[in-house]
Amino acid sequence: MTKSISELLDTxxxxxxxxxxxxxxxxxxxxxxxxxxxxxxxxxxxxxxxVQFQALGAKRDADFTQTPDEVGRGADWRERFEQETRRLVEVWAEPGAEEGTTGAMHFPARTVGHMVLGDLAVHAWDLARATGRDLVIDPAVLAEVTAAYEGLAPTARQAGVLGEPVEVPADAPEQDRLLGTLGRDPHWRP
Structure with a gap:
């Protein structure tokens, strides 16, 4: 059974x-x-x-023109991150969130959900690796993001959202292959 975007985002x-x-x-x-x-x-x-994908999940416009300094707003930035992540899951759990289109480019809503799922999973890996830790992306999330980015990666790369792929062996673990597709060296260390 296919999991909902909100279930995957929760994980x-x-x-x-x-x-x-x-x-x-x-x-x-x-x-x-x-x-x-x-x-x-x-x-x-x-x-x-x-925050912006909360708006997209609610079928509102998003504004990616400025990145606020959330970390600079005070010592509770970790708590705010958790609260916003919880809100993201709640928005995508609303009836109809995965239906129709959303955003200025009118992408299918589930595709937009895959975009934020990929960002959440892979940037969590980025942050873990950058701070000396390893993160094994949940298998259900990994499978969903891998399948979604087979189609999304070329368009995202053309739009400048993804870097060039990093070559990894064909028999590498699925997470390493996904990271390579998304322009990451799976063996990167700080």
Whole structure:
């Protein structure tokens, strides 16, 4: 049986919240597998993604033009991240959230849900790796994101949202292959 986007987001969100809660303040300036972001900027970016995809899940317009400094708003940024992640799951659990289209590009709502699911799962991996930890993406989330990004990756790469793929062996674990598809070196270390 296919899981709903909200169920998958709940699982991926739980993993992301655990990673974010484990980030020490002195790690915020550290490098990440996303070369354009340090840890602080990636937490801010992921929080923005979560908030904007709440709007998209509710069939409202999103605004990605500015990334607020959530980490700079005070010591409770980890708690706010958890609250926004919980809201994301709630919005996508509403009846009709996965139906129709959403966003300015009028993508199918489930496709938009896959986008935020991928960001949540992979950026949690990025943050875990950047802070010296490993994250094994939940198997159901991994399977869903892998299947979705077979179709999404070329378009996302063309739009400049993804980097060039990183070559990994064909017999590598599924998580490594997904990370390579999304422009990550699965063996990256800080």
């Amino acid at each position: 991926a969100g739980g993993q992301a919240v655990a990673v974010v809660r484990g980030i020490e303040d002195e790690q915020l300036g550290g490098r990440t597998p996303c070369s354009e972001y340090d840890v602080r900027a990636l937490v801010n970016h992921l929080t923005q993604v979560i």
